[in-house]
Amino acid sequence: AQSVAQPEDQVNVAEGNPLTVKCTYSVSGNPYLFWYVQYPNRGLQFLLKYITGDNLVKGSYGFEAEFNKSQTSFHLKKPSALVSDSALYFCAVRDERGSTLGRLYFGRGTQLTVWP
Amino acid sequence: EAQVTQNPRYLITVTGKKLTVTCSQNMNHEYMSWYRQDPGLGLRQIYYSMNVEVTDKGDVPEGYKVSRKEKRNFPLILESPSPNQTSLYFCASSADNGVGVTQYFGPGTRLLVL
Numbered sequence: 001a002q003s004v005a006q007p008e009d010q011v012n013v014a015e016g017n018p019l020t021v022k023c024t025y026s027v028s029g030n031p032y033l034f035w036y037v038q039y040p041n042r043g044l045q046f047l048l049k050y051i052t053g054d055n056l057v058k059g060s061y062g063f064e065a066e067f068n069k070s071q072t073s074f075h076l077k078k079p080s081a082l083v084s085d086s087a088l089y090f091c092a093v094r095d096e097r098g099s100t101l102g103r104l105y106f107g108r109g110t111q112l113t114v115w116p
Numbered sequence: 117e118a119q120v121t122q123n124p125r126y127l128i129t130v131t132g133k134k135l136t137v138t139c140s141q142n143m144n145h146e147y148m149s150w151y152r153q154d155p156g157l158g159l160r161q162i163y164y165s166m167n168v169e170v171t172d173k174g175d176v177p178e179g180y181k182v183s184r185k186e187k188r189n190f191p192l193i194l195e196s197p198s199p200n201q202t203s204l205y206f207c208a209s210s211a212d213n214g215v216g217v218t219q220y221f222g223p224g225t226r227l228l229v230l
């Protein structure tokens with residue numbers, strides 16, 4: 001079955017330090033991976049996606065993610081965290097199987113808190 | 117402005133009282149879906165629709181109905197709400213089912229069933 005795991009419920013980091021939010025996946029077929037961010041009282045906003053090509057994907061707000069096929073991981077990273085990055089982050093994998101084509105399967109979410 | 121809208125944003129109701137949460141998108145998207153978000157469980161898909169008059173069940177369809185009579189609208193219907201349907205609901209849409217197509221989410225509807 002298609003699934004993603006976010007092993008950390010919470011990540012805390014000081015402003016200016018690098019941050020990493022972890023995601024591992026399990027898919028049958030090619031992995032199509034996404035990161036979304038949810039700010040308080042808001043819907044989910046798309047950050048970036050991996051479909052094919054370079055393993056390092058760059059997205060919105062200075063975020064990037066590294067696809068690692070051997071470790072089945074797609075960790076979200078940012079070189080220098082901002083207090084405004086504090087939010088709930090979701091990793092998702094897209095289903096490419098016939099009857100469920102296009103469905104997204106989400107991880108449980110990781111709450112990122114950046115301290116000033 | 118391209119967007120997905122949901123109404124109402126907040127709703128308190130009682131067990132058994134039928135309700136409808138509306139979802140509308142102005143991007144001419146074919147694919148629409150409903151998710152519920154619960155603490156520690158992430159987002160789980162309730163129903164989705166590939167196009168007008170084409171709908172199918174997601175992971176947690178029990179207790180919900182949907183319809184897709186027009187391309188832009190995808191209402192979520194709770195015929196007889198129960199307290200375990202208290203949750204945060206999101207509608208999403210995307211252009212189609214192509215590889216790598218991004219889904220766009222509405223602002224969410226917070227539902228409390230007493």
